Amino acid sequence: MGTYVALLRAVNLGSHARLPMARLRELIGELGYAHARTYLQSGNAVFTTPIEDAGQVAASLREALAADGVNTEVMVRTGAQVRAVAEAGHPFTAAGVEHTKLQVAFPLAPVTPQQLRGLAAPGGESALARDGEVFLHYPQGVGVSKLTTATLQRHLGTPVTCRNWKTVSALAGMC
Incomplete structure (x- = not known):
């Protein structure tokens, strides 16, 4: 099970692309990903999935968001990549x-x-x-x-x- 970080571009800025973080956690769960946690209200989520391709994870989340009415880019990094940056x-x-x-x-x-x-x-x-x-x-x-x-x-x-x-x-x- 790999840990991933999803960084959504330009959500919850004024009236643009409103997305409650509870809904983001739900969407992540609906995709079959687990242990979804969010940080702040600006589209940051940490979760786990057995999928090993960050690009595939990003695409599935982007599609789920679009189907929910939020069209935005989703940058996904592995937990190891984010830890290495820090x-x-x-x-x-x-x-x-x-x-x-x-x-x-x-x-x-x-x-x-x-x-x-x-x-x-x-x-x-x-x-x-x-x-x-x-x-x-x-x-x-x-x-x-x-x-x-x-x-x-x-x-x-x-x-x-x-x-x-x-x-x-x-x-x-x-x-």
């Missing part, structure tokens, strides 16, 4: 940096460091690709950033969803 540490961690200024972008398709070349990172913002994910530092905060998720998606040519470092660490702990 255990390796955020590359922009420094004394006094708030976790809210550290993000991890989870792309639908793995990203290489070369793909970040030419990405505009204004205002001292930084992006670094490692192990397929993109680590971000927003010294002025995410809310005023010019390096938005949409900008990152356009540059990379693949959907992404971002989580702050505290959320990544909590999800790793849930695995």
